[in-house]
Amino acid sequence: MAQNDYETVDVVLVGAGIMSATLGVLLKELDPTLKLEVIELMESGAIESSNPWNNAGTGxxxxxxxxxxxxxxxxxxxxxxxxxxxxxFEESKQFWAYLVEQGIENGSFGSPKSFITPVPHLSFVRGQEGIDFLKTRFQALTKHHAFSDMEYTEDRATMAKWMPLMLPGRDPQEAIAATRVMAGTDVNFGTLTKHLLHKLSTQPDAQVKCKQKVNGLERNGQGWRVSIKDLQNGGQRTIQAKFVFLGAGGAALPLLQMSGIPEGKGFGGFPVSGQWLRCDNPEVVKQHEAKVYSQAEVGSPPMSVPHLDTRVVDGKKSLLFGPYAGFSTKFLRHGSLLDLPLSIRPNNIGPMLAVARDNFELTRYLIKEVMQSDEKRLKTLRGFYPLAKTEDWRLEVAGQRVQIIKKDAKHGGILQFGTELVAAQDGSIAALLGASPGASVTVSIMLDLIKRCFPQQVKSEQWRSKLNEIFPAMAEVLASDAERYREVQARSDELLQLNEPAMA
Ligand SMILES: Cc1cc2nc3c(=O)[nH]c(=O)nc-3n(C[C@H](O)[C@H](O)[C@H](O)COP(=O)(O)OP(=O)(O)OC[C@H]3O[C@@H](n4cnc5c(N)ncnc54)[C@H](O)[C@@H]3O)c2cc1C
Incomplete structure (x- = not known):
C-alpha cells in the first residue's frame, strides 16, 4: 500500500492513562495545530494503574x-x-492549577475538588531505632524550605490527635514517634486523567479512541507506521505518525521491544501485583484523616512500605491499608499470564537471570506475601490500628507494577524501582518503563520527554513562552529559592482549593 493511503498524524499516544493524557494536553498547549491520536485498548481511559482504586492516590x-x-x-x-x-510534585500542581484556571474561564476542565484533596501526610515509627531515624530525618528535612512546616512528636496525646485510630489498644510501653505535614494531598488520578482526556478530545485535531489495540510498530522515513486492531468491530488499520509515545503502563515494555529500537535492548520487566485492605465503614473512616506511612520490613522492596490512607474517591471517603505484594506474570491488571514469558528475549535474558540470582531477599519476601492468610494481613494492619475489626475490612486487588530490569556492567543486570524514559536517538519514539513515584510526577517526566524528543521546538519562542506561562517556576528553581517556592505553592494551592477545609 502506498504511503499516502495511511491516515497521517503528528503524534500517537499509546494508552489512555495519566501519562499519555498529560503529554497529550501539554503538547496541544504548546502547539495547538498538532494532529494527535490517543489509542486505548480498554473501553475508556484510566482503567489500569491510573484508576483510583489501583493506586494509593498519594500526592x-x-x-x-x-x-x-x-x-x-x-x-x-x-x-x-x-x-x-x-x-x-509542585510542577504537577502548577500544571493542574493552570488547567483549572483556564477551565474557570471556558469550562474546559473539571473542578479541583473532584481530583485533589488536602490530607495531612504523616510518618510513623515504632522502636528506638525508628525514633532515632525519624528525629534525624526531621532535623535534616526541616532545614529545607519545602519541609519547614513539618512537625515532630513523641507525645502520645499529640499522636492521638493526629491519628486517633492508631493509639487506642497500643502497648503503652511501645516507643513510638511521628511527623506530620498538613500540606499533603490525596489525588484521584483516575478523575484527573478523565478531565485531561476530555479536554483533549474537545480540541480540534485530537482524538481519543478506545477499544483499539496497538499491535504493530514499524519505522520508516517519516516516523512510525502504527498498526491498530479494532477490538469492537474487528479489523485492522494503520496510521503514520511522526512521533509515538508508548504510555501503555506495564505493557510499555512489549511495545518497546516491538519497536526494535536499539535503546530498548536489554530491558526486562518484573511484575509485582498489589492488594489493599479497604474499609468503607463511616464510623471508622471518620476517625482517620491522614496518610500515615511507616517503614518497610528489612529485605522487602520500597513499594511495600505499609501505609494507612484516607482516600477520597468520587466525593466519598474510605480507608486503604497496604499494599500487600503479590506475584503475577501479567504486565497489566487486565493483561495476560503470558506477558512475562513472552517478554523474554536473547538481549534481556542475561539481566533477568542476574536479577533472579541477586534478589533472593525479594523472592523470599514475595513468597511470604503471596502465602499470607487474611488473619496475617489483619495482624499487620493492627500494627497500625490495634483495634481494627475483621468485618470492617475487605481485600481488594490493586494495579500491577512492572519493575525495570536493565543491563548493568558490574552485576549483569539490576532491578530498578523507579521509572525510566527510554527514547530513540532521533526522538521519534519514547516509552515510559517502571512505576514509582509514578503519577505524582507525571508532569516532570513528560517535560523531560518533551526536551528529549522535541528539542528544536522547545527552543522556539512559542514553546518557551507557553512553558513559562504554565510553569511560573520549574523544580530546580523551587528547590533553591525559598521565596519563589512559597509564592508559587501559594498560587497553586489557591487555584486547586487546597486551603479550604479538607473534608466535611
Ligand atoms: C499498587 C500501586 C500503588 C500506586 N500508588 C501511587 C501513589 O500513591 N501515588 C502515585 O503518584 N502513583 C502511584 N502509583 C503509580 C501510578 O499509578 C502509575 O505511575 C500511573 O498510573 C501510570 O500511568 P500510565 O499512564 O503510565 O499507565 P496506566 O494508567 O496503566 O495506563 C496505561 C494504559 O495503556 C493501555 N494499553 C496497554 N497496552 C496497550 C496497547 N497495546 N494498545 C492500546 N492501549 C494499551 C492500558 O489499557 C492502560 O489503559 C501506584 C501504582 C500501583 C500499581
Whole structure:
C-alpha cells in the first residue's frame, strides 16, 4: 500500500492513562495545530494503574515516604530525593492549577475538588531505632524550605490527635514517634486523567479512541507506521505518525521491544501485583484523616512500605491499608499470564537471570506475601490500628507494577524501582518503563520527554513562552529559592482549593 493511503498524524499516544493524557494536553498547549491520536485498548481511559482504586492516590511530595531518605552508614540523612520529588510534585500542581484556571474561564476542565484533596501526610515509627531515624530525618528535612512546616512528636496525646485510630489498644510501653505535614494531598488520578482526556478530545485535531489495540510498530522515513486492531468491530488499520509515545503502563515494555529500537535492548520487566485492605465503614473512616506511612520490613522492596490512607474517591471517603505484594506474570491488571514469558528475549535474558540470582531477599519476601492468610494481613494492619475489626475490612486487588530490569556492567543486570524514559536517538519514539513515584510526577517526566524528543521546538519562542506561562517556576528553581517556592505553592494551592477545609 502506498504511503499516502495511511491516515497521517503528528503524534500517537499509546494508552489512555495519566501519562499519555498529560503529554497529550501539554503538547496541544504548546502547539495547538498538532494532529494527535490517543489509542486505548480498554473501553475508556484510566482503567489500569491510573484508576483510583489501583493506586494509593498519594500526592507523593517527599513529606511522609521514609524510603526517600534512607540513613547512611554514619546515621546521616540525605534529603535529595525528597526535595526532588517535592519540587516535581509542585510542577504537577502548577500544571493542574493552570488547567483549572483556564477551565474557570471556558469550562474546559473539571473542578479541583473532584481530583485533589488536602490530607495531612504523616510518618510513623515504632522502636528506638525508628525514633532515632525519624528525629534525624526531621532535623535534616526541616532545614529545607519545602519541609519547614513539618512537625515532630513523641507525645502520645499529640499522636492521638493526629491519628486517633492508631493509639487506642497500643502497648503503652511501645516507643513510638511521628511527623506530620498538613500540606499533603490525596489525588484521584483516575478523575484527573478523565478531565485531561476530555479536554483533549474537545480540541480540534485530537482524538481519543478506545477499544483499539496497538499491535504493530514499524519505522520508516517519516516516523512510525502504527498498526491498530479494532477490538469492537474487528479489523485492522494503520496510521503514520511522526512521533509515538508508548504510555501503555506495564505493557510499555512489549511495545518497546516491538519497536526494535536499539535503546530498548536489554530491558526486562518484573511484575509485582498489589492488594489493599479497604474499609468503607463511616464510623471508622471518620476517625482517620491522614496518610500515615511507616517503614518497610528489612529485605522487602520500597513499594511495600505499609501505609494507612484516607482516600477520597468520587466525593466519598474510605480507608486503604497496604499494599500487600503479590506475584503475577501479567504486565497489566487486565493483561495476560503470558506477558512475562513472552517478554523474554536473547538481549534481556542475561539481566533477568542476574536479577533472579541477586534478589533472593525479594523472592523470599514475595513468597511470604503471596502465602499470607487474611488473619496475617489483619495482624499487620493492627500494627497500625490495634483495634481494627475483621468485618470492617475487605481485600481488594490493586494495579500491577512492572519493575525495570536493565543491563548493568558490574552485576549483569539490576532491578530498578523507579521509572525510566527510554527514547530513540532521533526522538521519534519514547516509552515510559517502571512505576514509582509514578503519577505524582507525571508532569516532570513528560517535560523531560518533551526536551528529549522535541528539542528544536522547545527552543522556539512559542514553546518557551507557553512553558513559562504554565510553569511560573520549574523544580530546580523551587528547590533553591525559598521565596519563589512559597509564592508559587501559594498560587497553586489557591487555584486547586487546597486551603479550604479538607473534608466535611
Ligand atoms: C499498587 C500501586 C500503588 C500506586 N500508588 C501511587 C501513589 O500513591 N501515588 C502515585 O503518584 N502513583 C502511584 N502509583 C503509580 C501510578 O499509578 C502509575 O505511575 C500511573 O498510573 C501510570 O500511568 P500510565 O499512564 O503510565 O499507565 P496506566 O494508567 O496503566 O495506563 C496505561 C494504559 O495503556 C493501555 N494499553 C496497554 N497496552 C496497550 C496497547 N497495546 N494498545 C492500546 N492501549 C494499551 C492500558 O489499557 C492502560 O489503559 C501506584 C501504582 C500501583 C500499581
Amino acid at each position: 507523593h511530595a517527599g513529606l511522609c515516604e521514609l524510603n526517600y531518605t534512607p540513613p547512611a552508614a554514619d546515621g546521616s540523612i540525605d534529603i535529595k530525593k525528597s526535595v526532588t520529588i517535592n519540587t516535581q
